[in-house]
Amino acid sequence: MGIFGRKRRPVTEERRGRHAAPDPVEDIEDDDEYEAPLPVVTDGPFDVADAEEDGVPRIDLGSVRVPVPEGAQVQVEMDPEAGGVRAVHVVTAQGQVTVSAYAAPRSGGLWQEVAAELTEQLRADGAKITSGDGKWDVELSALIGDVALRFVGVDGPRWMLRGVIAGPQSQAAEAPGVLRDIVRDTIVVRGDAPMPVRTPLPITLPHAVAQHIAEQQA
Template identity: 75%
Template sequence: MGIFGRKRAEQGKPAGRHSAPDADERDDDFEEPETSLSAVQDGPFDVADAEEDGIPRIDLGSVKVPVPDGSQVQVEMDPESGGVRAVHVVTEQGQVTVSAYAAPRSGGLWKDVGNELAEQLRQDGAKVSIGMGEWGIELSAIVGEVALRFVGVDGPRWMLRGVIAGPQTVAAQAPMVLRDIVRRTIVDRGEAPMPVRTPLAITLPDAVAEHIAEQQAQG
């Protein structure tokens, strides 16, 4: 499923694909007198504000994601483009995926995205509930036997979204695992202007990229 809802699709745009917005909708030009960035005390942090803490992370370029003890990293490739679609951290409580997107300087993007996502999930037949967490709204959804929890953080010119998907039997522990990973994630937005909601590029460490290339060559 896509991160954003179907409102754009109903207007003649396919879900998950977005045409570039007008210049006044680009994150580099978007100015508002008031800001609505998430309250962040102990993370996640922009790369400019992050301190060395010794926590092991996988460097994916736009995001540096912690890998807890006992978890595994899975790379999801796009069969059409051959590029990286997503990187997942697989824990005992479920599969965690953290993604970053370009956002307005003023923040507030996650509230819109979260509401669109809730609408899309309901249209797909999921049971959805919305609550408030430490960074803003959090979504809980049940799809068959799978429990989902989504959180979002509005940072300086970026929005970070995290989701954990796992069995309902461990759903009670899943939100804490998700929050811990999101809290320790570092975002490297870069300086280039780009349209709001543009996914920040994911790059793999050399060792991981070489391993995947070897597997593809053997397959």
């Protein structure tokens, strides 16, 4: 199904980050004696508490509100075993974009760990990997067969946002810009509940989308 969107806002600056597979470390809650510095994002992605009304059309997925560029489509990937939503993808001419949010410690700093782990995993799968400085922090480029991948990550207040675009090599030059635009205009709704660090924030579908999927499945 297609949902309209339009990219806006100037390109943003740097961020620090890390991320990894789930482990039992608990999220750091409010502590009067703990005042770790928070990462600062001046131009997105935004925490819902800091987001202003900007007129950018977004699909509301509960924990993330993701912009959809004009002409792109939204695809919902269901998990047959769990019976829920596995992921929501924004399909553009340059590739398929997936944006995911995770619980993070108040001190930030998950993305560099994740980037290192992703590098190891992708190399084990035979991918060709390169890394370099990006708009927020390190960005990863990977090539698996004819598929080009680009990963970015951003730390926020008690959340970490990861974005990836997968597309043909012929679009590899334009794909990173499309990914950055979507990540930059994403709004994260972390919530106040304590969660283990690296827990994926839950995805909920808009009523109309959920109803459409239910009708298709029926």
